[in-house]
Amino acid sequence: xxxxxxxxxxxxxxxxxxxxxxxxxxMGEDVGLNWGGAFKATKGLAEEFGExxxxxxxxxxxxxxGAAVGAAITGLRPVAEIMxxxxxxxxxxxVCNQAAKMRYMFGxxxxxxxxxxSVFGGGKNLASHHSQSLEAWFMHTxxxxxxxxxxxxxxxxxxxxxxxxxxxxxxxEHKLVYDKKEEVxxxxxxxxxxxxxxxxxxxxxxxxxxxxxxxxxLEVSEELAKExxxxxxxxxxxxVPLDKKTLIDSVKKTGRLVLVxxxxxxxxxxxxxxxxVQEEAFDWLDAPIQRVNAPDTPVPFSPPxxxxxxxxxxxxxxxxxxxx
Amino acid sequence: xxxxxxxxxELFTRTLKLRLFEEKVWELFGENLVPGTLHLYLGQEAVAxxxxxxxxxxxxxxxxxxxHGHVIAKGADMNAALAELLGKATGSCKGKGGSMHITQxxxxxxxxxxxxxxxxxxxxxxxxxxxxxxxxxxxxxxxGDGASNNGTFGESLNMSAIWKLPVIWVVENNLxxxxxxxxxxxxxxxxxxxxQGYCIPSKVIDGNNAVEVYEAAVEAVERARxxxxxxxxxxxxxxxxxxxxxxxAKYRPQEEADYWLSPEKDAVIVIQNIAFENGALTEKDxxxxxxxxxxxxxxxxxxxxxxxxxxxxxxxxxxxxEVF
Numbered sequence: 001x002x003x004x005x006x007x008x009x010x011x012x013x014x015x016x017x018x019x020x021x022x023x024x025x026x027m028g029e030d031v032g033l034n035w036g037g038a039f040k041a042t043k044g045l046a047e048e049f050g051e052x053x054x055x056x057x058x059x060x061x062x063x064x065x066g067a068a069v070g071a072a073i074t075g076l077r078p079v080a081e082i083m084x085x086x087x088x089x090x091x092x093x094x095v096c097n098q099a100a101k102m103r104y105m106f107g108x109x110x111x112x113x114x115x116x117x118s119v120f121g122g123g124k125n126l127a128s129h130h131s132q133s134l135e136a137w138f139m140h141t142x143x144x145x146x147x148x149x150x151x152x153x154x155x156x157x158x159x160x161x162x163x164x165x166x167x168x169x170x171x172x173e174h175k176l177v178y179d180k181k182e183e184v185x186x187x188x189x190x191x192x193x194x195x196x197x198x199x200x201x202x203x204x205x206x207x208x209x210x211x212x213x214x215x216x217x218l219e220v221s222e223e224l225a226k227e228x229x230x231x232x233x234x235x236x237x238x239x240v241p242l243d244k245k246t247l248i249d250s251v252k253k254t255g256r257l258v259l260v261x262x263x264x265x266x267x268x269x270x271x272x273x274x275x276x277v278q279e280e281a282f283d284w285l286d287a288p289i290q291r292v293n294a295p296d297t298p299v300p301f302s303p304p305x306x307x308x309x310x311x312x313x314x315x316x317x318x319x320x321x322x323x324x
Numbered sequence: 325x326x327x328x329x330x331x332x333x334e335l336f337t338r339t340l341k342l343r344l345f346e347e348k349v350w351e352l353f354g355e356n357l358v359p360g361t362l363h364l365y366l367g368q369e370a371v372a373x374x375x376x377x378x379x380x381x382x383x384x385x386x387x388x389x390x391x392h393g394h395v396i397a398k399g400a401d402m403n404a405a406l407a408e409l410l411g412k413a414t415g416s417c418k419g420k421g422g423s424m425h426i427t428q429x430x431x432x433x434x435x436x437x438x439x440x441x442x443x444x445x446x447x448x449x450x451x452x453x454x455x456x457x458x459x460x461x462x463x464x465x466x467x468g469d470g471a472s473n474n475g476t477f478g479e480s481l482n483m484s485a486i487w488k489l490p491v492i493w494v495v496e497n498n499l500x501x502x503x504x505x506x507x508x509x510x511x512x513x514x515x516x517x518x519x520q521g522y523c524i525p526s527k528v529i530d531g532n533n534a535v536e537v538y539e540a541a542v543e544a545v546e547r548a549r550x551x552x553x554x555x556x557x558x559x560x561x562x563x564x565x566x567x568x569x570x571x572x573a574k575y576r577p578q579e580e581a582d583y584w585l586s587p588e589k590d591a592v593i594v595i596q597n598i599a600f601e602n603g604a605l606t607e608k609d610x611x612x613x614x615x616x617x618x619x620x621x622x623x624x625x626x627x628x629x630x631x632x633x634x635x636x637x638x639x640x641x642x643x644x645x646e647v648f
Binding site: 025052057058060064065066067068069070071073074075076093094097102104105107108109110111143145165194241 | 415416417418419420428429430434435437438439442446447448449451453454456475479480482483486642645648
């Protein structure tokens, strides 16, 4: 098997789905010929499939999302891209009031099989409007599915599942994982939604996290192993549906839980997961659940400020040491 | 254009059907059988009647919060429509949508929406879908003068123009956005003026004259079907009642209301007189049509009243395609 980047794995997944199903098409700002996506995820696809299937749009986020809704309910399978996750704020009506609710408020008359791709996270000094991690907004909206692939193998399998899914899928990527490499099969495969992956097995403490924080948590786990602390790292891969079982089973084994994401702390996905665990595994917990998040501020620009904002390896290891 | 007698009868029948339907809804509302709020289509019937008479069954309409008329005009089943308004399990949305989401996909309705102006991007997507799938179907998108001040108006008109989409933008300018008069929100008073900036042909017509609406619609539908792109039709019209359930609309100047609510401007009387003058209809024919429609509507109301409410726990269904 060949090692390829997350970006390349994502592009492979998109390409294979477009070859498999002619109703699949891509639309978004600068996804086409001139640019290939701000993070180059769609590079080369317009050349191969034509500009009608890899469609550049005006800067009109609400209309991009709404057009995806309209196309999805009339027989197409749109993959819309919003260039930065922060900009989904401009499309919230279509995402949360229309895509998420149509099946329900129309009594099951229609499915809304769209994928909305976007990218979260800091680490590139892009300041308050291009660095946020807003996945909790969508986890909080019934009707949406939420995928959060952090590794190359997963991004290919999950994008295929997302495209084939009958419900609207918010497909979130992270700026710092596009260049991460992993062995990825060249052939077709899908990854079911709602199945977490144990990235590292351990006995003393469970770490549950998303996106780039998983990569950091794995580094921290290596370090702590040298001291005899055995860390189990869980990657949910999708937030909706959420694999509670894998997490609860792990907590029952280790008795300790640290939750790590790049989101601002209040109302983050970690808060929801902490609540689930105390409801479903309270008796197995040997220590308070620890949360490692960003502080409740906008994302700052200057390198020392941003480095302070984003949880680092030390904060993760400190949280683990607090309860182990 | 010479509108033939058969079409005049059809326009009369459609206009009258919407009037009688809404009068029945108002009656049921008075009997406390319609939960929630209501935005009646009374007064504006000629718009939906004229537009839909120029369309095929496989064409689509995108509706608004004042949507009963659009849905019934497009050929929706009245039993399911009235049952929905009463919140019954036999409603087209199983009682999950009600007045503001009254929808029947199999009649070619993409949805009615509680968010003003949110239908426009969805119409763009549906029209894009018709174009990409090569169906030759067209989309008529209804919206009000109020919606024309939302960002989606510009985003959607622009997208429809650059991609030459088969869409007809139907502005129902009833002179008030809830209680705010058009003079306070639109400098020229004509929404159609704005279409020029998007290179979309437009015209202002008497929205209470079903023949005028029909003629404009035939031209616009033909343009759309031929791949020549969108048209905007601004229909000047007026609400017979207030904005919603208990609004007596006292903010409307008496002189203005007297003009619009006179028999000379009444949508049903206007088309009836045209049909009489052209020998398409006799008074006896008109009465026969009225009786037949009234019977259907009474029977639909009886069906709706007799239908059961949904089981409380049905509230949990239809969020996603599958339960997880």
